[in-house]
Amino acid sequence: MSKLKLTLGMVALAFITLTAVSCKDAKTENNSTNDNHSEMNHDNTDGHHEGEIKEMAMNGDGKSQAILNDYFNLKNALVSDDSAKAKELGATLATSLGNLDVSSNFSDAQKADLKDIIEDAVEHAEHISESDIDHQREHFKILSKDVTDMVAITGTENTLYQQFCPMYDGGSAWLSMSKDVKNPYYGSKMLKCGKVQREIN
Secondary structure: OOOHHHHHHHHHHHHHHHHHHHHHHHOOOOOOOOOOOOOOOOOOOOOOOOOOEEOOOOOOEEEHHHHHHHHHHHHHHHHHHOHHHHHHHHHHHHHHHHHOOOOOOHHHHHHHHHHHHHHHHHHHHHHHHOOOOOHHHHHHHHHHHHHHHHHHHHHOOEHHHEEEOOOOOEEEEEEOOOOOOOOOHHHHHHHOOEEEEEEEE
């Protein structure tokens, strides 16, 4: 019986060590990578773009900036493990997304893309407004991709940082106004787990 307890204890210790090490190693992984990709619509979830700084000509408009502000407030609520605040902010973000004017300043292709992006983002923001924190974080992952895709079209007034956590759901990204990593997927459990993938200007 004591042999079984010892074995189980060693397995648990090994798992905890591997979890901590994989998060820590992900921060230093691929530091020398300097891939330059010209297209914006590729999947960054494998985390191989660390160190890449992609500069895009972006202007940003008032409505898209309001969406970004609401998105960052929502992210901060998840960082703080505040499900009630995240519900409230999910509803606010859904409203902001619905108010985005896609009728001017964009090509027909961009308008069509924005319409699809916004429709999907509204759905995920609404789910966040009705869910517990684990479910909120699942929807925030897809919402983050939608907001990133929106920014690629609408632009931004500020420098943004796409950050990446290798541990959550096979790897998950989010946007931040700061280089300082604060993980919205784990909150206080693994607040600093992640890395800056790229800079968006």
